[in-house]
Amino acid sequence: MTKLLEAFEGVVYPSVLSHIRHLGRLLAGKSVVHVNSTRLGGGVAEILHRLVPLMNELGIDTKWEVITGEDAFFTVTKTMHNAVQGSEKGLSKEMTEVFEETNRENARRLAPIVSEADFVFVHDPQPVPLCALCPERKGKWLWRCHIDASRPNRRVWAYLRNWILPYDGSIFSLPEFAQPMPHPEYLVPPSIDPLSDKNCDLEPGEVTRTLGEFGIDPDRPLAVQVSRFDRFKDPLGVIEAYRLCRRSQDLQLVLAGGEATDDPEGSVVLRDVLDAASGDPDIHVLVLPADAHRTINALQRGADVVLQKSTKEGFGLTVSEALWKEKPVIGGDTGGIRLQIIDRFNGFRVRTAEGAALRLRYLLQHRARAERMGENARAYVRENFLITRQLRNVLAILVAQLQGDRERLEVFVP
């Protein structure tokens, strides 16, 4: 047994670890490259930081490459990201030219690495043209979509689809995100690492100290949302819910976020959030460095209730992060949040600020019930959303690709 995996003994069933080792043996010596668009910020980077070392430890030679681009490129890819999640705004000819030119430059730079690899995972739309732009490629290429593609802007999707077609398979987080493709499609929801700084156990003293550093009173009720400052995460809706709840319930609110290097809209949304929060000393808007994992861990643990009031969400790692810490979560009734929150069992799914306020008040005023939901929450994540499950899924897909299995393989449906 290897060191990183060994640490999961006692956290997951032994059979999970032996299955991973078995799959790892079938793939030992193979080379894998993951390509995405940022090393810092957001759920994809969060997962790759954990998955890549685990794959290497299993003897699979795994690299992580990041595409580079100017601001104009990331403005285009943000428009594209929003369009895949349903926004009306499309892409102009100039925008697709910027997109393709930047990808051509990246393809030239990365070709020596990705063309020789046995498997290449390309994450999300930003680097999707790489497959077509690397005609010398030898291995199997998989497109990994982390976002909610259930109702994409049709024109933007038609454009992207042409770039996805040459892949050997695509991977979606939920069945409803999958779009018809001529190649195998796999379902793999993301996951959290219970042993990382973001999720490991903390001493109560560290939690209290962290709250104190930000001027948060540990003895008063606290609701927390951790998210990039992105409109789809609905931070303004969270402030509205907080205000409604405050009419009859003492409460402090933390909105903690940071900026992802591939998200140019963050500063605009942050300004709106600061405006909406101004003048209220009980709303704490925290802009944290990208590596503030223990701080986020402490904030989530210090919360009485965690919110993730997204209006669109690929998965929402922050939900599992909070559930793992035995917090009931109030989440937007959308995308991957539906997979994680079972209404009334480990949290509540809501559609409006009023709904969120109602549930917030309920959880703050029914502490025993909230505690039971917190216990359910941790057990549900242990079963479904730990990284060992995702690692097992990814390895199973690679084995299926290696064996030329053309069948649709649904590796995980909770």
Ligand code: UDP
């Ligand atoms: N995160 C962070 N710092 C921040 C905001 C978010 O470390 O300021 C982390 C958060 O804890 C989670 C990930 O970034 O692990 C966000 O993933 P999620 O799937 O919730 O949303 P995404 O940003 O990918 O849309």
